[in-house]
Amino acid sequence: MMALRRIWGLVYRHLCVYRGSWPRLVDLAYWPVLQMVIWGFTSHFFASRVGGGGAMTVGMLLGGVLLWEMALRSHLGFSVTFMEEVWSRNLGHIFISPLRPHEMLSALTIMSVVRTFLGVCPAAVLAWALYKFNLLSVGPVVVLFAVNLMVMGWWIALGCISLILSQGGGAESLVWSMLAGLTPFACVYYPVAIMPHWLQPVALALPAAHVFEGVRAALGQGIIRWDHLAWAAGLNIFWLLAANALFLQQFYAARRNGALMNIGE
Amino acid sequence: MYAIRAENLTKRYKTATAVDGISFSAACGETVGLLGGNGAGKTTTIAMLLGLIVPTAGSINILGHDMATDRFAALAKMNFSSPYVALPHRLTVAQNLRVYCHLYGVRHTETRIAELAEELELGPLLNRPAGQLSAGQKTRVALAKALVNRPELLLLDEPTASLDPDTGDLVRSWLERYRAESGCTILLASHNMAEVSRLCSTVLMMKRGTIVDRGTPAALLDRYRREDLEDVFLDIARDRQAEPA
16 A cells, blocks of 8 residues: 555656646647557558559557557656656656655556556547547457557667666667667568568567557458467567566666666756 | 664775774664865765765665665655755645655645744745745754654754855754754754754764864864864864874
């Protein structure tokens, strides 16, 4: 119970930031909505040119946009919530309280979920209203796709936080670009097979590539590729454990070299 | 019973030694002053006591808990205040106090906030963002944050720095009263010698990472044959020796 109290304390601290700031709330949905508008018109244009199968093309592109936004928002929700503590120079207060590191990570995870849904839901509603695309038309399995992509966002964010603990605020710019930089390997809009052979192992080491192979199979052939889902889940567990080990190592190193007092400078 | 027991505490970085094998203790209910110039090792010592920095060597026992193995049990019973460590600026004072009540597992959160607001005259400030407060108000809020869990050990880093004499005196009076009423142990790092003379029963003089002298304020004045602690501080800072006993 005490652990839940502490986790809630940190979640409450971040909810307060959003409650008092409408620009921050707008910012959560701004990019997903913008992406949806641009890709919605683009995919309709392509669909009108290719004739038959155009609806499926629209579905694959818009499904890809929405699901990849879930990974991006999940990653940013986790890492930016941590950065808020760095920016407000509050890490010292937090780490001298009885809050355990894993409780802090739990709070960051909860904030990531909240931020992801606040960011992606308006875009999903827009996709349905403007382009008649319903993400749930993929089937109930879409929940498993979404969960896997969100978990991928968390372990990449954990890697970014480890980098900040190690290198200080100077590593902040990587927080914004790390996952976006992996977009080519996530194979959001094209199959893995289209990549050069030597690049395919890189893509297949990422859960996202398996998720999007699964999404294309569900939308195109109406089948659920459990093998890809299993690969995505297995890779997520592996990378999550590795990122967690890296975080604990860097957290201890930060305590050893006094960095927790100075991060942000 | 000791509230703090530090033995052979050492912190070395790659190119420098910040704290060099110091040992000291603070009995429960005692107020101990940590004095020294810039770079003497006061902040590093406090950070090690708080678990923010891992010592290179030595041990720390806080209220019966070994900080190397039982840190979180100790952290629940202690707290810290410094004008140099800000609270989140966008949150109101009440929201900030609520956050720390949750983090420290304080029961009856709203009652505790009301108590602190009354004791530290924070009532009119509760709904104001912490970032909009004056230096004196921020100091009182930081002190309230440090007291949310009714700590048995309170670490204060220059608690009255940047305060006008009147507000500084109010804070000092409040600390004296709080210590007398609660039996709390206080470790106070300060550059204000009058403050240390008034509040502390024991003073540790630090220089270049070591404790170069220690004693009651009266004993130090007597040893250095000085009228006030500021002169003692200057003697130590400028390597003038104490008179032989």
